[in-house]
Amino acid sequence: DDLWDSFHIDHGDRWSRKLFPGREKTLQYFNVIYDRVASRIAQQPLTDEALYLYRYAIYHQHMHIESMTWCRQTVALPAPPGFVGALPKRAEPLPGDAPIPGGRYQIGMPGESACYATTDFAFDGEKPRFEAPVEPFAISRTLVSNREFLAFVEDDGYRRPELWSFGGRKWLSTATDIALVHGSSQPMLREPRHPLYWCWHEGEWQERVFDRWQALNLDAPVVHVSYWEAEAYCQWAGRRLPTEVEWEAAALGNRSGEDFRRFPWGNERPAPDHADLDATHMAQQPVWDYPAGDSRSGCRQMIGSVWEWTSSQFLPYDGFRVDMYPFMSTLQFGDHKVTRGGGCATSSCLIRGTYRQAYLPLRNDVYTGFRTCALSDSASGTR
Structure with a gap:
């Protein structure tokens, strides 16, 4: 842990070739740990606590797979395995805004999933679920291209x-x-x-x-833009970024007394026709593609393609409790902006409509983009 736990090694020191044992020994270490964990799963009772920790580790690893994908882009390495690029045109342009009615919307995942959940797994930053009042607004049906x-x-x-x-x-x-x-x-x-x-x-x-x-x-979504670039574009276009509550209301539209949706299209896990995920198309599809993934409000590509900047600071929800891994969210509270929806390099097993990611507003190396809202509640107009 003194070598591989990132909280024991300063960020600048992680680039030191003298510190780490090299590729061959690193892979050997990885395989040893992997085999030990597999053996433990096979030989010891799978308690709720153990299952929670295993799932947590798997999902966290998928987060790092995503970061390795955008690191490939940063240093101009070849595309990852499975990348197929753009597909032939599969849908028609989808102009204009979707009107989102005002009211109270359910936001986030249940707080009881904070410990040892076997269903509805969620990270601590997206809990506990709460109701939020939302004024009527209009949001673009598609991402900014x-x-x-x-x-x-x-x-x-x-x-x-x-x-x-x-x-x-x-x-x-x-x-x-x-x-x-x-x-x-x-x-x-x-x-x-x-x-x-x-x-x-x-x-x-x-x-x-x-x-x-x-x-x-x-026709593809603009990507690798910082929060500041998205904000300036909105000022130029006479638009604004959505808050994260508005984003989730448009993406999921969950209200009390209704079946809770985890995805814009329902509760079915993401399939290839729903969203651009898993480093397959890498945000090369038109912003109007993936009609099967539409939200009931008529918004498209709210899962996958690009992480969408919102105007919201990354802060804990009321009633927040730290999970067993204390650094999942707490280090980002206060000075990061919320992005939503996942991106083209996000693993399909990881994402859901309540998932919150946080980036510093200057970050533009990640697969970040945005959609905009009208300055009034009118659904007409352009982005």
Whole structure:
């Protein structure tokens, strides 16, 4: 644990080659621990507490699988196994906003799942369930696309300080993104003027998908944008980001006395026609794809594709209790923004509509994007 427990090793020290034993010994260590755990499961009674811990470890491991996928993107390694890229067109554009009626909505998972749950597993940050009042609002049926965000870029959006909040202007003035320039294997620092992995090359906008450059997929969701970029786009478009309660109301629409939905389409686990998950298509499908995954409010791709920025700070729900692993949520409370819905690299066994992820607002290396809300309760208008 002194070597592999991240809470015992400072973040900067984790890059030291002198500290870790190398690839061969690391894999050997992994296999030893894996075999010990498998043997324990087979030989000892599977109590509720043990089952909870095993599931917790499996889901937590899937979180790290996702982070390894976006690390591949960061350093331009080849795509992971199973990546197939974009599919042929399977649906028609879905313009406009979905009107969400006001009322009281159930948010989160039951608090009794905090300890030893064998059903309705949830992490502590999405518990306990509560009712929240929501005013009527209108939210985009689809994610913001590359085409829409490109209009912001080409309107000089990154150089117009009136579009950026104080935090956004600070990010613009201090941030230097480490990005690979087209045709070079060496990273360079650049001031943000467009999304991280975009590049203007030979008369067209291109994007890097792992180790390959391709023409910018205009109908796909914009991805790898920070909270500050999403906020500035909204200011430019005359829109706003949803709160996380609004997001969950639009995605699940759960009310007291009704069957509780864990996913926009119901309670069936995600299937390939529901959502872009498991590092298969990597946010290369149009924003109007996956109609089978629609919420009952008419919103599309609220699970998978990109983690969606909300305007909410990551804070505990009233009645929050720390689970047996105390650092799952507590270290992020207060200074992180909430993202919802999972992304294209998220494991389908991990995600659900109540799941909350938290990122610092400056993060743009993760598969983050967004959808917007109207400034009024009108369902008409554009994003």
